[in-house]
Amino acid sequence: MMLEEEVEEIPEPEIKNRKDLHQSLERIVNKTYESEKEYQRLEEELNMVKSYIIESHKPISELKADDYEVNFTKTEDSTLFVVKFKRADMRKFSTLYVDTFDERFWTVHTWEKATIVDPFISKIAKTEFKKDYVWFPSQYMERFKEKGLLRSITLQYSELIAGDEEKSIGDLSMKLGGSASEEVLELFRKLPQVKSLILRTNDQRLSHILRVCEGLSHSSPLSGIGIKHTISEDEISKFILDDIIYTGKFTARGGNSVDGHLYLLRTAKEEYATTIKYIEDEIAMGLVEESPLRMSGHPISIILSRSVEDLNAFSNEVISCKYPFRLWGIPRYESKDFIAITGVDLHTGSKLNIELSKDWIRLYLPKGSCGNTIARFYSIIQHNYDSNAKLEGVEYGELF
Secondary structure, three states: OOOHHHHOOOOOOOOOOHHHHHHHHHHHHHHHHHHHHHHOOOOOOOOOEEEEEEEEOOOHHHOOOOOEEEEEEEOOOOOEEEEEEEEOOOOOOEEEEEEOOOOOEEEEEEOOOHHHHHHHHHHHHHHOOOEEEOOOOHHHHHHHHHHOEEEEEEEEEEOOOOOOOOOOOOEEEEEEEOOOHHHHHHHHHOHHHHHHHHHOOOOHHHHHHHHHHHHHHHOOOEEEEEEEEEEEEOOEEEEEEEEEEOOOEEEEEEEOOOHHHHHHHHHHHHHHHHHHHHHHHHHOEEEEOOOOOEEEOOOEEEEOOOOOOOHHHHHHHHOEOOOOOOEEEEEEEEOOOEEEEEEEEOOOOOEEEEEEEOOEEEEEOEOOOOOHHHHHHHHHHHHHOOOOOEEEOOOOOOOO
8 A cells, every 4th residue: 555655745946056956856866765765666656856868959948849838947057947847738837957058968857757757858859840869879878887786677679660570579668677687688689699509409399489589689779777876985885776768868766865866967968969079070971171172071881680671661761751760851762772862850950861771771961960860860770670780880989
């Protein structure tokens, strides 16, 4: 039976500056952890600290979302804002605290319930012009293991383009907990190799099971990761339990210091922003106005481990204008094994030229276009077609 104090309303404090916000976040994190210790579980109704990274090409004064009433007020800090929002069917406004110190990548903090905030953030990132999620590819997500003790991993896959029906997974969502979760993920990715070994034993039952499950090898993207991040300070162990989702959501599930949560959020944003800037400055292609005139930048290739069976259907999905790709395009050359597309990213209106083959995709980002388009495209391929896809063509090491 749920106790009344588990779901009590958390009064909204007056946030005047970053110090006030930090103190409130610290209080909520500690309250969450104390509840977990007392009741031995985290109830869904508990208001946890949640932080989101949003990519924006517009000032906060232009923030809006269809079907929502949105207003904002300034604080004593010129780049910290209080944003209130509600749908017509909501009885009261909900509150976010938006840090725009980085004008391109905002951080949004709240302890409102996820069922209220997630749809609002989704509406902004999916439909508002010049707003987007950040997109952490699987390789980027795996690096969080270096920053703490692995608690869990989440696999989330939704197939947009059907392939071999026998190996088709469709939709898959799975959460694995404990220290062995990483080994289970590695097994999924290596099922084709495991299958070849079992076939040698001539065990027909195991062969049939593996034939059905073989699709797991390309449908196991690392979509979420839970870690325990520990900070040592004056011999007192401070820690945070954080769950991180590949679209830039960080949930503090408890701990005795919010500083670990803010550290994970800050470093992830800085590393990601650095990569996006590198894409725009060094990889994006354009003419350099020097004598003699020369071309700078180079294309990026996505190498597929799963061949595209119907290239036309694949192409039509990519340039359908729909979420998640959010791309429009016109094929300028088509054959059975190759399609070249002149495309436009509907997130910013910038160009993206694409070449598709059965085993690779090549992206040409023009100078002045948004580098987040590359991260989004790559992450979508991993989460909706081939989780083993690799990014190549980068001269100075891996991007993610």
